[in-house]
Amino acid sequence: MEVRFTSCGDTAFNVEFGETIDRATNARVMALHARLKAAPPPGLVETVPTFRSLLVVYDPVTTSRCEMQAAVEAALAGSDAAPEEGRLWRLPVCYDPDLGPDLAELYDTLGLTAEQVAALHGSVEYFVYMLGFMPGFGYMGDLPAELERPRRTEPRVRVPAGSVAIAGRLTTVYPWESPGGWHLIGRCPVPLYDGDRPDPVLLAAGDRVRFEAVDRAAFDAIAEAANAGRFDPASLRAA
Amino acid sequence: MMAACLTVVRPGLFATIQDLGRFGFQELGMPVAGALDPVALRLANALVGNPQGTAGLEIALLGPALRVDAPAVRIAAVGPLALTLEREGDAPQPLAPHRSHTLRQGDVLRLGAVDGASVACLAVAGGFALAPVMGSLSTYVRAGIGPLGGRPLAEGDRLPLTRDSAPDGSDVELPQPPDYGAGPLRVVFGPQEDRFTDAAIDTFLSATYRVGKQADRMGLRLEGPALAHRGSADIPSDGLVTGSIQVPGNGQPILLLNDHQTAGGYAKIATVISADLPRAGRLRPGDSLSFQAVTVEEAEAIRRRREQAIAGWVRAIRPVRPTGGIDLEALYAENLISGTVDIVNGGSDIPLL
Numbered sequence: 001m002e003v004r005f006t007s008c009g010d011t012a013f014n015v016e017f018g019e020t021i022d023r024a025t026n027a028r029v030m031a032l033h034a035r036l037k038a039a040p041p042p043g044l045v046e047t048v049p050t051f052r053s054l055l056v057v058y059d060p061v062t063t064s065r066c067e068m069q070a071a072v073e074a075a076l077a078g079s080d081a082a083p084e085e086g087r088l089w090r091l092p093v094c095y096d097p098d099l100g101p102d103l104a105e106l107y108d109t110l111g112l113t114a115e116q117v118a119a120l121h122g123s124v125e126y127f128v129y130m131l132g133f134m135p136g137f138g139y140m141g142d143l144p145a146e147l148e149r150p151r152r153t154e155p156r157v158r159v160p161a162g163s164v165a166i167a168g169r170l171t172t173v174y175p176w177e178s179p180g181g182w183h184l185i186g187r188c189p190v191p192l193y194d195g196d197r198p199d200p201v202l203l204a205a206g207d208r209v210r211f212e213a214v215d216r217a218a219f220d221a222i223a224e225a226a227n228a229g230r231f232d233p234a235s236l237r238a239a
Numbered sequence: 240m241m242a243a244c245l246t247v248v249r250p251g252l253f254a255t256i257q258d259l260g261r262f263g264f265q266e267l268g269m270p271v272a273g274a275l276d277p278v279a280l281r282l283a284n285a286l287v288g289n290p291q292g293t294a295g296l297e298i299a300l301l302g303p304a305l306r307v308d309a310p311a312v313r314i315a316a317v318g319p320l321a322l323t324l325e326r327e328g329d330a331p332q333p334l335a336p337h338r339s340h341t342l343r344q345g346d347v348l349r350l351g352a353v354d355g356a357s358v359a360c361l362a363v364a365g366g367f368a369l370a371p372v373m374g375s376l377s378t379y380v381r382a383g384i385g386p387l388g389g390r391p392l393a394e395g396d397r398l399p400l401t402r403d404s405a406p407d408g409s410d411v412e413l414p415q416p417p418d419y420g421a422g423p424l425r426v427v428f429g430p431q432e433d434r435f436t437d438a439a440i441d442t443f444l445s446a447t448y449r450v451g452k453q454a455d456r457m458g459l460r461l462e463g464p465a466l467a468h469r470g471s472a473d474i475p476s477d478g479l480v481t482g483s484i485q486v487p488g489n490g491q492p493i494l495l496l497n498d499h500q501t502a503g504g505y506a507k508i509a510t511v512i513s514a515d516l517p518r519a520g521r522l523r524p525g526d527s528l529s530f531q532a533v534t535v536e537e538a539e540a541i542r543r544r545r546e547q548a549i550a551g552w553v554r555a556i557r558p559v560r561p562t563g564g565i566d567l568e569a570l571y572a573e574n575l576i577s578g579t580v581d582i583v584n585g586g587s588d589i590p591l592l
Contacts, residue, residue, distance in 0.1 A: 014477060
């Protein structure tokens with residue numbers, strides 16, 4: 001698809017690479033993001049990658065839409081080399097029905113036991129398409145088709161921090177307690193946001209994630225260590 | 240001696256520390272936050288001699304009471320805010336906004352109700368001696384990010400000051416409060432105006448909307464005629480900016496403000512231009528508003544004129560005139576007596592005596 005520029009007032013525009021959520025489209029978003037980050041044109045404030053478009057934020061006092069779009073077009077015309085592969089994280093998840101309150105409903109609707117949900121959820125490597133909704137909230141895909149479910153019709157008012165959730169062909173870990181409409185299937189004991197870490201947000205767009213099932217005792221032990229500041233998230237990085 | 244600070248004697252209802260926003264981390268899902276009325280913050284800073292982007296207090300609804308635990312401090316408030324000085328041995332004394340005041344050790348500054356806009360700003364000379372979080376002192380309350388653990392002021396908080404005395408020089412004032420302009424908020428269509436029916440576009444430009452009760456730093460839910468989508472209201476989530484007007488399935492627009500999420504999955508019909516964002520940030524529940532479309536190029540020109548106006552207001556900051564009597568020096572300075580004012584063409588907006 002042709003690249004499309006759409007306006008967000010006089011401080012930003014979208015560079016749209018498609019209409020769909022897929023790896024090929026997102027790779028073009030991430031490639032432009034990386035290129036503009038490496039060589040920011042004058043007046044660029046920041047770029048925000050999303051599923052199929054890049055938000056280019058600029059300072060309208062020191063540059064203009066016309067100048068910034070020309071700089072972005074020049075960056076697009078450059079090499080289309082894929083950005084460096086993102087980091088791979090192995091995130092522990094406890095798929096205990098106490099921590100995944102929607103497992104019962106998934107059994108009713110999909111006929112899958114908690115063990116089957118855990119096995120399917122852990123069977124693939126996920127790609128972090130983008131972050132949003134709240135600091136550190138990663139939209140990861142693609143979920144195995146067997147687990148695909150639309151969002152809950154009644155969003156929860158309170159989803160506990162650490163909840164591992166699925167919706168559509170996506171999965172996430174809620175970094176904060178917040179309202180939420182995704183199906184909760186377990187919990188991750190490692191905080192996805194921790195203000196005491198030098199880099200408070202764990203995941204970045206472009207990273208890869210594998211979920212590894214742990215039992216309740218292991219979950220409690222990691223959660224306790226993390227609470228006490230004794231858990232190094234670098235230990236989750238795959239070699 | 241204890242480090243110079245302002246101590247929060249009463250917290251008020253919702254006072255937060257804000258600068259001009261936490262840019263550069265939206266790719267991690269981090270909202271920008273920052274002052275809802277950046278013009279007020281910039282002018283308040285100018286009045287106390289700070290760089291315009293220095294963090295100050297944003298005061299909503301009812302302000303806090305602050306005790307000066309420093310030999311002296313210079314402050315200035317900009318916005319529709321009542322200030323009262325309580326000084327030991329004196330009767331409480333009202334202080335005017337839009338000028339600086341030099342306070343002494345033990346003084347209590349009571350910031351009253353904010354009336355006429357959603358927020359007002361208070362700046363202190365030198366700013367607060369607080370550690371930035373991700374490069375900014377803006378407070379994002381929903382996730383507890385920013386100074387003071389990312390929450391509004393609480394009783395007993397000590398706001399450390401970078402200076403323990405007021406700067407040299409006398410107090411200064413703005414000749415008049417900032418002019419925010421009037422009329423419809425100007426918008427640039429997009430990024431998804433093609434997701435709306437022609438009738439919805441016409442309605443959006445002709446209708447009057449009202450700010451509903453659900454109005455906070457994240458955004459304003461607007462009440463008025465529904466805007467119909469062509470097909471679904473949902474899009475693959477994409478980036479948002481302050482001023483984005485998103486329209487969920489019920490057709491009621493939401494004008495996003497500084498604490499907006501970094502991305503969202505509802506179609507956005509238009510975006511308020513940057514020059515009009517301070518006006519949008521000042522709206523309160525019950526206020527009416529309408530929209531007028533401009534091009535990006537027009538929006539840029541309007542913004543440049545707005546920056547020139549702000550620079551002009553900053554240049555016009557002058558020493559406070561003595562109360563009572565006529566300040567001849569100031570009158571001469573403004574040419575009101577020397578006869579060079581161009582009355583016919585309205586060359587000055589200062590009323591003739």
